[in-house]
Amino acid sequence: MRLMKTSSYSGFYKLSPKQRLMEVAEFANLEKNEIDTLKKEGALGIDVADRMIENAISSLSIPLGVGLHFLINGKDYVIPMATEEPSVIAASSNMARVCRKKGGFFACNTGPIMIAQIQVINVPDVYAARIRLFESRETLIKIANKQDPLLVSLGGGMKDLDVNLVPSSQGTMLVLHIMVNTKDAMGANTVNTMAEALAPHVEKITGGKVYLRILSNLADKRLVRVRTVADKEALGGEDVVDGIISAYEFAAADPYRAATHNKGVMNGISSVVLATGNDTRAVEAGAHAYAARNGRYTSLTHWEKNADGDLAGTIEIPMPVGLVGGATKVHPIAKLAVKILKVKSALELGEVIGAVGLAQNLGAMRALATEGIQRGHMSLHSRNIAVMAGASPDMVDKIVEIMIAEGKVRMDRAKEIIEELKNKKS
Known part of the structure; x- marks a missing residue:
């Protein structure tokens, strides 16, 4: 084996993980104890890691804790949360305990609908082509659903379409959205496969040229909605409630504050997404895009007083998570996290994650309204x-x-x- 002197190394992927590690160690001048640290295996063995990603040399452990006191739609949950940040699990658990006094969290969802986009350019008659695509709806649905008969047999598959006209410096693009019920999968591979299959048919119908055909991470047809009530006395009194509402109003009005406010929401959400082997980047991208959907970045949550003077909070957020496919079924800790959660569907998992985000946001704002976050x-x-x-x-x-x-x-x-x-x- 040659020694790795530069980052340009042809055939690196063909080496075993151990060989790759030794090459990297040579390049970085790692000492024996540092190499031994990278060789240590946790629950995720290097053989599994090597099947999950490219050029694997080791695995990285993140602390895994559990959120307690969560009552969601009348059901108790112990919630695995993977995070390196202190106070996240403590804050969300504490606020779940406070909200439990008024019944906990109540959640609903819009179903597991994912969107794939098909971009068409150089369409000579975009308005007429748009209508022709709507006319071809049933044909396009049949073609898409042939790509995954098992999903269709389970009640999923492509259900509808929409067509948008998007102005650009290259002229007006025609963008077809296909809506797919992905059931208990996050669904990226499924919707991408369907979009690929539809591309030549879309070109024939529109007379244009198809370029991108890929899912959108702005999963606004796959929303989770959660509400809760926090007892004013349990929070610390009326002044604390007023302080929390003031903190929320700041985030709702100012994108600089909203970015940090929503980061707090995602502290809770991303920890459960990561623990269950789901795609943190997809969920985060969709959440922040949704927060800016009206042309201005704002808070993902809403807080107000109810008739009793207690604090009422809600969150509405895209939640593209699954229980089948990806790391969820490969990573041994992710599989155990799902077992600990006792969720029966991807929709239920999404509702749980939304509740954790709302609880975490409340915990951060309560700290800001009282002793300060630090x-x-x-x-x-x-x-x-x-x-x-x-x-x-x-x-x-x-x-x-x-x-x-x-x-x-x-x-x-x-x-x-x-x-x-x-x-x-x-």
Whole structure:
């Protein structure tokens, strides 16, 4: 085997994962203990990782915890959440406990409809071609559904179409949307296959040239809607409710605030999406695009007072997740996460994820409206700092206590405290 001197390496993918690792180690001058760290296997063995992605050399573990106290549509859930960020699981669990007093979370959905787009250019008569596509609806549905007879037999398949005229610098594009019920799959492969099959027929009908034919991650036909009520006394009183509503109104009005507000929502959502082996990027892209669907980026959630003065919250968000296909059925931890959740369908999974996003958003806003976000966040972050500074397990709690009391959660201060404690012992 040749030594890897540059990143240009023909045939790297043909090597075994162990051989690839040694090549990378040579290139990066890794030491033996660093190579040994990369060789360590967790629940996801390197043989499985090698089948999941290209050029695999190792796997990366993310902490997996569980959200508690969740009552959704009258059913109890223990919710696996994979995240590296402190306070996310604690905040969402705490708010689920608060919301439980008023019945928990209530969720519904619009069904598992995914959209694929077929882009057509150079159409001589775009308005007439648009109508011709509508006239060909039944024929196009039949052609698409021949691509996946099993899905059709389960009640899924292409159900409808729409046609948009999109102005561009290259002229008006005709864009066909096909709507596909993907049942318990996220559905990317299915809708892409159907779009590919329809392309030549669309060209014949429109007289134009088809270029892109691919799903859209703005899955606005696959929405999850969740509502909840948080008791004002459990939150901390009327002033806290008013503070949370003020924080929400800030996010609704200002995209700079909305970006961070929605990041908090996604802290909860992405952790469950990741834990169940679903596509975090697809869900995140769809969520942020949906937040800007009216031409201005705004909050994904809404908060208001109800007639009793309690805090009422809602979220409406695209949720393209599945229980079959992809990493969900390959990754051993993802399979166990689904088992822990006890969900029976992709729709139920989506509702659970939406509830976690709403709870996490409430937790972040409550912190902002009371002691500020840093207090809870830094108390957990300080443990990481102490460990990174080299604290032994019996020292961690004391170091955290000192750093929090001083308001100095820093690596240099943690190292100083370690030395002080060691000197005291000796």
